[in-house]
Every structure is written in C-alpha cells, then in structure tokens.
Amino acid sequence: MLQPMSDWYWFSENSQLMLSMGKEWQCTTAYGQQHIIDLPKSHQLFNLSDTEYYLSFANHLLASGAQFSDAQLTHILINATAAIMFHKPVAPKSWFFDEVESYGFHHRLARVSNKFNSGVVLVLTDEHSLATCMLISSKLQLNENKFLRQFELIKLAKNRLEPLLSEASSQLTA
Template identity: 35%
Template sequence: MLQPDSNWRWYYDHQHDRLALLLGDMLFLTPYRTKHLVYTVSGEESFDLQDLEVYSQIANQLEHCCLPLSAAQQTQLAINVCAVQRFHKPLMPKSWFFTRSETGGHHHRLAWLSTGEYRAKVWVVEDNHSSCLCLLLDDQLPLGTGKAMGQFEAIRVMPDCLEPCFEQQPLRKLA
C-alpha cells in the first residue's frame, strides 16, 4: 500500500471528468464526477491531516480483515474512501433496491448487499446505526429498472440491508 506524503494533491481532472489525486509522479482517478461532489475542486488541494487519518484507518482496518486485495487495490480503496468522506455529496438511503437481512450489519467493514437476484460485496465507510454509507467493491451491481452501480460507487442503505461478509481466514502456522 502506498504511503501518503506531502506531495499528494486533490484536483478535478476536466479531461477525464473525475476527481483526481496527484501522487507525485502518478495520477489516481476516482470514479466521482462533478454531480457527485459537494463542490468542484478548483486548482489543487492538499491531501491534509484528515485525509491522512482516514487513509491510515482504512490501512489498519484492511490489516484486520481478510479481504484478498493486492497492495494497489488496498491503496485504491483507501483513496476512494478518503474522496467520499471529504468531497461526496450527502446521500439519502436507497434501501428499496435491496433485500432485508435478519442478521443486518457488517464484519470488519465488509458486507453483502443483495437485490434478490444479485449479490455484491461492499465496504462500509460509515455506520451511524440508522444508515450505512457503502462503497461497492465488486465490478458492478445491477439494481433493476436498467440501473446498475459501478465499482466504488457510493450508496447509503439501512443497516438491515447489509449481511455480514465473513471472508475466509488464511491458515496460520503455529510453531
């Protein structure tokens, strides 16, 4: 996983129509367009201490869950969570797309969302007991009526729409 430094800068990439993070020599494009953002970043904004705190929390959470992600994918998830928490417009719950679960909730920030026909893994960004903000981890999730969520798209749902996702624990040698 990449370690943030003082050269990281947020900006809006008009060529790709996406919020972007300049990582020194590399460019990271988020999936978030102007319509998803509270405001359009004009110029560059530092990856600040609050971003660093969120990024570090995600890195720590990823260490404790068994989600099989490469270092690059972990970085991608952490940056998208930072972008959503800092720039994304507030969302109202859209629970009607999903089936309800008696075991609602998440496990180490991982959960399943199910439409009845389709099931997808999500990362729970925020859980305030009345609703949960989630990012889709799978490539896409068809919602019916011709709509589909794309990877890392944000959605807010009621906690009983989530089903805890228990990834397989890797076997550890004891000796």
C-alpha cells in the same frame, strides 16, 4: 499499498476529482463534478483528515483478511477517502436489497444481495440505523434497468448489510 506522503494533493481535471501522488503517479477517482460538493479548483493538499481516513480504512481492510493486491487496496482507499471528503450526501435506497436476519458489518465490509445478484460494500459512515456504503465489487444490478458501478455510493438500512467474514472475502472484486 501506497502510504500517504506530504506531496499528495487533490485536483480536478476535465471535471473529474484526481489525486496526485508525487511527480510520477496520479489517480482518477470515480467521482466527477456531479458527485462532488466542491471540486478543487487548484491543488488541495492531502491533509491530516484525509490521511486519518485513508489509514483507518486501510487498517479495517487489512484486518478483515480480505485478499487485495496493493494496487487494488490503494485504489479502494483513495476512492473511500475521496467519498468521505468530497462526495455529496446520498439518499437511502434500501429497497433495492433484501433484508438479512443477522445484519451489520465486519471490519467495515458487508455483502448486499437482491434477486439479481450480490456484491461487497465498504461501510464509510455508520449513522444510527443507516450506513453509507461504497461498492467494492465491479458492479451490482439494482433492478431491471439500474446498475451501481464500482466505487459508487449508496445509503442503506443496516438490516440490508450481511457481515462479510474473511472466509467469504474471496469474491470481493468479482
């Protein structure tokens, strides 16, 4: 996992939010102009708030026992931080997923399921009975015609989130 550095900065290219990680590395986030509140017009430093979110999510994911490569973990952390800092609010869409009896999340990880499939989400924000989540799995079918792609956000009632325990975490990016 890459550690945030003082030379990191956000910028946009072709209406896509990007992160420069020094002279040699850049990461294209999953978020374009249609998802972002204010797309940076020039370099916007990866500030203290960005670093706090990045490291907080890293601590949760590392403590979960989930198996990620350094590259996967870094990509998840960059997109989670970008979502928290720049993404437009999303409306609740709990009806796409089944209710679960024992609900919540474990180290901010949860599984969501419906009649089509299941996937793993990272809980970004926890608000009363709702949680804003980012899909970690590669994709998730919502209905006959709709899919959620990796790193897209969805807001759900917490009774749709099944805590993901470490023994079940081998299917994270499947």
